[in-house]
Amino acid sequence: MLEVLPADVAALVEKGGVIAYPTEAVYGLGCDPDNDDAINQLLLIKQRPWQKGLILVAGDYRQLQPYIDESQLTAEQLAFAQSKWPGPFTFIMPIKPGLSKLLCGTFDSIAVRVTDHGGVKALCDAINKPVVSTSANLSGQEPALTPATIKEQFEGMIAALVVGELGSQTAPSTIIDAKSGNIIRQG
Structure with a gap:
């Protein structure tokens, strides 16, 4: 298994x-997230049904904009999500039309997070x-540690294992519905 630094993984992902x-x-x-063959491979490896949908993690909010439909959220809803980022908060947001069902599963929304983890940001x-x-x-x-x-x-x-350290969180991220503000999972 190839071990790479976050900055050197782009060619493998692309x-x-x-x-x-x-x-x-x-x-x-x-x-x-734009390669259905890669998503299918990930789902096959993990033995996860596509219907459940997946999470997108970004280093910057702008990276999420091609995937989410901001027009379905109020300025206050967007501001609330952005007030929690970067950080361990995942928000369920409406998807843009045409988003791959492999990403959103059977939902009209997708889970997104802006990370404060240096390695994921670099990736x-x-x-x-x-x-x-x-x-x-x-x-x-159980997830790998x-x-x-x-x-x-x-x-x-x-294809590779990215070299780096786990962050200091001891629980998965809190999941919040961006429209309702309801906490779906407490992290």
Whole structure:
């Protein structure tokens, strides 16, 4: 398994590779959100049904704008989300028409987050877009917390392991519905 720095992973992601990388709390599996073949590969590796949808994590809010329909949110709703970013808050936001169903599943919304994790920010900056993010584990199992676990579970299945440290979060991000303000999952 190739080990790369966040800034050096762009070519692998752009070619459709699925990568593992450290996030705020656990290792994630990710890929290019605009490449359905890569998303299908990620879902196959994780054994996750496409219907559940996925999360996009960005280094900057502007990277999310091509995927979300801001016109369905009030200025106050957008300001509330932006007041929590960057940070461990994921917001459910309406999608732009035509967004791949592999990203949003059976929903008309998508989960998005602007990270404050330096490695994930560097990764997103390297590919100049958000990255698909789902915990690095087989569906229903505990997320990976070490590079050794990534290598054990995903050797030969992913393009690379991004070198870096996990952030200081001990729980997954809080998930909030951007329209209603309701907390869906407390982090």
